[in-house]
Amino acid sequence: MYKAKLHIKFKEGVLDPQGNAVKNALKNLGFVNVNSVRIGKLVEIELDCDNVDQAKEELKSMCDKLLANPVTESYEIVSLEEIK
């Protein structure tokens, strides 16, 4: 069994309305030195694979097919470890 953490976030230059809304809310709460806020997804997946390479391939395929919008989002496997 493997446990992966993925980051899925907007590509550079893609507008992030949610991030902007959070930035404005933070400023209204008095956090005046916030310069920018970008919000993405943290996806934690447990999957049953024979080896780490197979797990990596499956995770990439999951991102390409479902988890990440190829036009506006990029993804990154930030951690992948074997768990008992």
Added chain:
Amino acid sequence: MYKAKLHIKFKEGVLDPQGNAVKNALKNLGFVNVNSVRIGKLVEIELDCDNVDQAKEELKSMCDKLLANPVTESYEIVSLEEIK
């Protein structure tokens, strides 16, 4: 200027309907060895602070006041670096 990456995710035991929906969708796409999926937020913040300790304190305060629901979510500062 500092750049931080935060993970905001459901606490252990809190139901994650979005994660379950994604798990079922992945299984329908043929990813039968997916055991579990949990979905959280990746928040990237740039803020103007005098030093890293001040940045850390401000980030914690932002999470406590706005970014993380204290009842159902936990947060973690996964990276904090100075940028020019």
